[in-house]
Amino acid sequence: MASKAVLIYGGKGALGSTLVKFFKEKGFATTSIDFFENDTADDNILLKSDLGFEDQANAVKQALEGKSGLKVDAIVCVAGGWAGGSLKSKDFIKNANLMMQQSVWSSYIAASLAPHFLRENGLLVLTGAQPALSSTPGMIGYGVAKAAVHHLTKSAGAEKGGLPEGAKSLAILPVTLDTPMNRKFMTPDGSWTPLDDVASILYNWTSSPESSPPSGSLVQLITKDGKTETKIE
Amino acid sequence: MASKAVLIYGGKGALGSTLVKFFKEKGFATTSIDFFENDTADDNILLKSDLGFEDQANAVKQALEGKSGLKVDAIVCVAGGWAGGSLKSKDFIKNANLMMQQSVWSSYIAASLAPHFLRENGLLVLTGAQPALSSTPGMIGYGVAKAAVHHLTKSAGAEKGGLPEGAKSLAILPVTLDTPMNRKFMTPDGSWTPLDDVASILYNWTSSPESSPPSGSLVQLITKDGKTETKIE
Secondary structure, eight states: OOOOEEEEETTTSHHHHHHHHHHHHTTOEEEEEESSOOTTSSEEEEOOTTOOHHHHHHHHHHHHHTSTTOOEEEEEEOOOOOOOBOTTOTTHHHHHHHHIIIIIIHHHHHHHHHHHHEEEEEEEEEEOOGGGGSOOTTBHHHHHHHHHHHHHHHHHTSTTSSOOTTOEEEEEEOSOBOOHHHHHHSOOOTTSBOHHHHHHHHHHHHHOGGGSOOTTOEEEEEEETTEEEEEEO | OOOOEEEEETTTSHHHHHHHHHHHHTTOEEEEEESSOOTTSSEEEEOOTTOOHHHHHHHHHHHHHTSTTOOEEEEEEOOOOOOOBOTTOTTHHHHHHHHIIIIIIHHHHHHHHHHHHEEEEEEEEEEOOGGGGSOOTTBHHHHHHHHHHHHHHHHHTSTTSSOOTTOEEEEEEOSOBOOHHHHHHSOOOTTSBOHHHHHHHHHHHHHOGGGSOOTTOEEEEEEETTEEEEEEO
16 A cells, blocks of 8 residues: 555645644655745645746646656645735725635645545545634625635535545634734634644544545534534534 | 616626616616626726736726715626536636636625715625535536625625625525526526516615615525525525
């Protein structure tokens, strides 16, 4: 059997870096896809900030095709960002655009790789958001982008969505992740989800995909008193 | 009281043209926003195909600011398109991008106009799709874009979403509209929604907004034996 491998889209971000380190320590070959190199990853594919959506997708696919016969057990997209604002925000359209680029483009590109580079019975994991399960009037661009990711997860994971045989599509829906960026702007409490908890959940799913949630599931990550549980929406 | 007025985004398309004609016959001043001029409309704002999302939004806003003191009873976005394909489609990313531009950009731009040009108690109406209420594995880009529009509708329509006082945000969710384009590719049956039915529903909502569905509603248009009824999701 070929060695275990994962692709981490957004592998240089806070959560992405944690995932690369965690999976590598568990013996997985790790490829990071990001605008910046992750020195811990076994391999890096660098995104280019001047490329549009289609060109970026093509560039990533071509770079991966260069790694002859690459097949991974999981493609995980943890790229994303956050911006607030209602219709009245002077940056409403600008932030709507940014959220689409950061969350929707990245999730679409990760999903587009699955038919080519994901193993049978593998996992495609995208990052949604628990608040986007209902309306998000104070952060419209963010909520719309995450709702789009939720629909992508459900559709890719449905029968005839285009995944390899036996593969699943899942979304993780955190509330607040315990990242340095979030600590910079807010005071953490016991409801923040530690990044290692996310890594541990994704590692368990990848190691025994038969015990992971049904394909297409939106999986809320609910942390209480520092303890994280999953809840299928 | 100022005369009644509507903005139709996508006013030269099949449904948009029907709306312009219908509202005009009912005595509304009609402004069409489209890539092509609608000769029936009282006024036209022309989109430019070479502009990106933010520039297009700015151009439309500036053009409307040129009409001193313009306030409308309804902003209706019926721009959109359709494309099929699962993850495996060779045009997956291309069509995902196209669907975002045709349905999401247009809906966002229409929504961004509401705080500036919609009257109090007015209506913002966007166009979703009934099939996007569940997974759409055979037309992923289309479903994702429409799911994004649904979330935008709910969020703009929620308290503090940024609409003028008393205004509502609603989405219409057709299954198949009876358009020339759809007749070109499919055989119509009694489940197709006549464009005049849509116009009539939107006219009734605009004329008596107090009797229209609650703000944020996704309103399915269900046609049986040629008769159209609304059903709030």
